Amino acid sequence: MNKTIALISEHASPLATLGGVDSGGQNIYVGELARQLASLGYQVDIFTRRDNEKLPIEVQWLPGVRVIHVDAGPAKQLPKEALFPFMDAFVAFMEMYMARLSEPYRLLHANFWMSGYVAMKLKERLGIPFVITFHALGKVRLMHQGDADRFPKERCEVELKTMEKADAIIAECPQDQADLEQFYHIGNGKIRMIPCGFSPHEFHPIDKAYARMLLDLHPTRKIILQLGRMVPRKGVDNVIQSLAYLSDRYDTQLVIVGGEQDKANLTADPEYQRLMELATSLGVANAISFEGRKSREQLKYFYSAADVFVSTPWYEPFGITPLEAMACGTPVIGAKVGGIQYSVAHGKTGFLVPPKDPEALAHKLEFLLTHEDLRVYMRRNGLRRVNEYFTWEKVALQMDEVYRSITDRHNGLVNHDRQVILDAFEDAASVFRRSGSALADTLLTAGETLADTFLNGGKVLVCGNGGSAAESLHFSAELLGRFELPNRVGLPVISLMADTAMLTAWSNDIGFDDIFARQVEAYGRPGDVLLCLSTSGNSKNILQAMDKAKQLGMVCVTILGKDGGMAVTKGDINLVVPSENTQRIQEVHLHVIHLLCSLVERKLADLPEIGQAALNYPPPVGSLVTPHQHNGKTNGHHVGQKSSILG
Numbered sequence: 001m002n003k004t005i006a007l008i009s010e011h012a013s014p015l016a017t018l019g020g021v022d023s024g025g026q027n028i029y030v031g032e033l034a035r036q037l038a039s040l041g042y043q044v045d046i047f048t049r050r051d052n053e054k055l056p057i058e059v060q061w062l063p064g065v066r067v068i069h070v071d072a073g074p075a076k077q078l079p080k081e082a083l084f085p086f087m088d089a090f091v092a093f094m095e096m097y098m099a100r101l102s103e104p105y106r107l108l109h110a111n112f113w114m115s116g117y118v119a120m121k122l123k124e125r126l127g128i129p130f131v132i133t134f135h136a137l138g139k140v141r142l143m144h145q146g147d148a149d150r151f152p153k154e155r156c157e158v159e160l161k162t163m164e165k166a167d168a169i170i171a172e173c174p175q176d177q178a179d180l181e182q183f184y185h186i187g188n189g190k191i192r193m194i195p196c197g198f199s200p201h202e203f204h205p206i207d208k209a210y211a212r213m214l215l216d217l218h219p220t221r222k223i224i225l226q227l228g229r230m231v232p233r234k235g236v237d238n239v240i241q242s243l244a245y246l247s248d249r250y251d252t253q254l255v256i257v258g259g260e261q262d263k264a265n266l267t268a269d270p271e272y273q274r275l276m277e278l279a280t281s282l283g284v285a286n287a288i289s290f291e292g293r294k295s296r297e298q299l300k301y302f303y304s305a306a307d308v309f310v311s312t313p314w315y316e317p318f319g320i321t322p323l324e325a326m327a328c329g330t331p332v333i334g335a336k337v338g339g340i341q342y343s344v345a346h347g348k349t350g351f352l353v354p355p356k357d358p359e360a361l362a363h364k365l366e367f368l369l370t371h372e373d374l375r376v377y378m379r380r381n382g383l384r385r386v387n388e389y390f391t392w393e394k395v396a397l398q399m400d401e402v403y404r405s406i407t408d409r410h411n412g413l414v415n416h417d418r419q420v421i422l423d424a425f426e427d428a429a430s431v432f433r434r435s436g437s438a439l440a441d442t443l444l445t446a447g448e449t450l451a452d453t454f455l456n457g458g459k460v461l462v463c464g465n466g467g468s469a470a471e472s473l474h475f476s477a478e479l480l481g482r483f484e485l486p487n488r489v490g491l492p493v494i495s496l497m498a499d500t501a502m503l504t505a506w507s508n509d510i511g512f513d514d515i516f517a518r519q520v521e522a523y524g525r526p527g528d529v530l531l532c533l534s535t536s537g538n539s540k541n542i543l544q545a546m547d548k549a550k551q552l553g554m555v556c557v558t559i560l561g562k563d564g565g566m567a568v569t570k571g572d573i574n575l576v577v578p579s580e581n582t583q584r585i586q587e588v589h590l591h592v593i594h595l596l597c598s599l600v601e602r603k604l605a606d607l608p609e610i611g612q613a614a615l616n617y618p619p620p621v622g623s624l625v626t627p628h629q630h631n632g633k634t635n636g637h638h639v640g641q642k643s644s645i646l647g
């Protein structure tokens with residue numbers, strides 16, 4: 001079974017350094033999901049923007065996982081708010097890349113709204129189904145950030161369209177699901193709740209004293225850890241403010257990990273400056289150490305060294321850091337928002353507090369830091385909870401289920417469509433078979449009549465509507481031009497729907513019902529044939545043309561379907577296709593006109609006495625057998641009169 005999948009993550013690459021403004025949870029999510037999917041047998045390609053010209057296009061990152069760097073916009077770092085204009089180029093690159101693959105991706109998994117746009121376009125063009133994890137929703141962000149939100153205004157509209165087109169939407173927590181339902185009205189069973197995860201091999205408890213020694217942290221002071229991206233919405237200022245409410249703040253240290261810079265260069269980070277000013281103004285600067293950006297390998301030591309981990313953002317679609325802290329045995333005090341209120345079990349693995357409420361945070365901090373037994377209890381619960389529900393391995397297993405259900409459904413649809421096609425061929429074959437026996441004799445008569453008409457200096461007028469109009473042109477082209485017989489003269493067949501100017505003027509000014517009758521009157525002569533194609537046999541313009549032809553002493557040959565309609569009562573030779581299906585009828589009609597052409601040419605070529613004459617049409621009047629001498633009465637009508645186009 002083909003298990004190739006493309007993860008699209010336009011700004012967040014698993015290869016990017018973590019902790020910067022635009023790299024965080026999504027980089028981890030994409031990387032860890034890919035790693036686990038590969039261990040489930042998937043071949044994963046991660047498409048992310050090439051933001052450094054030195055990056056090769058393809059990087060084999062892990063066994064079964066490649067990172068594909070997409071040329072879309074300048075090959076340098078840009079804020080994610082500036083990337084949307086390059087997403088069409090992203091789509092074009094992926095399409096080009098995919099065209100070279102031996103097997104198409106079975107599924108696309110988009111991450112973030114702009115990747116969703118890419119996946120939606122690819123689905124439109126290539127029909128590949130897609131899943132999306134938004135990681136953050138535009139409407140929620142706008143609610144919290146207001147004018148500070150710098151994303152293009154189309155974001156929410158694109159999100160909505162993407163949601164409509166997606167085969168499944170992954171909500172990361174119950175709050176995410178509720179936001180999707182409330183703000184985007186998505187509730188038709190498309191949403192699947194699958195949380196984020198952590199890797200037990202990466203995050204596990206380490207002896208506290210050892211961790212502190214390695215990190216050069218105080219061996220006995222109470223350590224509060226704040227770790228993550230340092231942007232206003234993460235509420236680092238809230239944690240700093242809470243220190244001012246702690247009664248025993250001098251025995252407590254707040255360690256802040258994260259930011260754009262490492263420790264030595266932190267002063268260059270404006271957010272650090274802002275936070276430092278705040279700490280100084282509150283008189284708590286001495287209780288804080290800013291550690292700057294750290295490598296991922298170092299994080300477990302920080303989590304393990306801390307007595308409590310704090311995360312109080314304004315909002316948080318999921319929040320991976322509380323999981324990582326619990327996985328290292330550290331209780332969490334988190335804001336009662338987004339995924340944190342789901343991952344942190346209040347009173348069991350930590351506490352939930354309102355965001356932007358430093359006093360409430362201080363209250364819980366004080367309580368937890370002064371109750372060691374409670375910390376031990378929460379440590380045990382936290383370890384159990386995260387290992388039971390939140391490992392990347394479990395996340396990937398749930399994701400695999402979603403992928404399978406979509407691809408099965410998709411294959412089912414494809415198979416269904418395939419069956420429709422096979423059935424249509426079967427149906428057509430059966431109508432053709434039935435038509436063979438039903439029409440063979442009449443076809444011989446019709447072929448002979450047409451041939452005799454030509455041989456007698458007559459002509460054929462042919463008409464029909466819609467598909468039948470196209471076939472009437474088809475018929476005149478074969479006989480006026482060439483069919484199978486080489487070197488014969490053109491035969492006089494006039495398609496009555498070929499004269500667009502006449503048809504439009506007449507139907508515009510007078511009416512549609514006599515467009516053919518008018519032409520029959522002008523062109524028709526006794527002994528000529530009017531050949532009518534109609535699937536219903538009830539088109540008024542066909543019936544009127546037949547009436548006119550009969551008045552002029554012409555022969556009416558019809559090619560019909562269903563019950564033959566009214567036309568069957570007026571025709572001299574009626575070829576009625578035994579089917580009720582208009583398309584099948586038309587398909588047999590094409591075959592019928594080809595057979596008529598074939599019969600005409602055979603007749604012209606085979607009759608020894610006229611073989612030469614057929615090549616030198618028109619024959620001298622009277623030199624040839626007249627049709628009724630061959631044919632006698634065809635369907636009760638004599639067709640012996642001679643004519644030429646000019647009468």
Ligand SMILES: O=C(CO)[C@@H](O)[C@H](O)[C@H](O)[C@H](O)COP(=O)(O)O
Binds near residue numbers: 468534539
């Ligand atoms: O080709 C199709 C349907 O397959 C149509 O264009 C179809 O020919 C038109 O509806 C005609 O107007 C039907 O007229 P008729 O066959 O009933 O005389």
Ligand SMILES: [Zn+2]
Binds near residue numbers: 583
């Ligand atoms: Zn048609």
